[in-house]
Amino acid sequence: MAGYNEAFRDIPGTTVFDATQSRLGYHLNQFCMSLMKAENRAAFKADERAYLETFPMTPEQRQAVLDRDYNRMIALGGNIYFLAKIGATDGFSFQNLASKMTGMPEDEYKAMMVAGGRPIRGNRSKSDKDS
Template sequence: MSDIHDYLAEFDDIPGTRVFTAARARQGYHLNQFAMGLMKADNRERFRADEKAYLDDWKLSDQAKSAVLARDYNALLDLGGNIYFLSKIFSTDGISFAEAVSTMTDMDFPTYREMMNQGGRSPEGQRSIKEKR
């Protein structure tokens, strides 16, 4: 390995996976702080009362605000969101972790749940984006 940047760049070659690196942590700092703020009941109440107004109180990009409002968890991960911090959003919405994660796949929740109960996704399939293998 020539340097740490080459090593970290290899994570971007894993299909369907976003590895939470230090760079993603820096990128998503304000997004993750917003999500962790939902641990407080009064913040959850304010968020549910007027999501857009509540988001405007945070130093978030318009892209992040739009992704939160759309509950586009894949976009939030791309913006540096940490799945464990983002789970505070699904909790606020009253949905389970598994149900929220199913929205990040091409499956509905019952199909996703069944797949996971059967042992999860097969390790067979595309393993590298750039090598198309």
């Protein structure tokens, strides 16, 4: 199997967490999981670089964490359920993370959600933009 992302490529703006992503992101996600403990959150906040060095992640993954570049973290194997723990450690709401990933100012993103969410038309699939 070529990976689920091949099968899902018709869905815009979406990376599914398949075997390829899971293998790539194992240690990145393990770092995120460590943030479930208050003492680890404190250690990470005290010295982010030093804390990240304790996990066998790639330099690109460490940089993406330091940059809080969530789309890059996803591309490098991060799973959103785990990545969200970074945002929570920073004291941000999930909507703040979502606004970062979508490149929208947070108030604009929140207003879109209150107005009913991202419209389905044109966002359901790439091949059928009119549905």
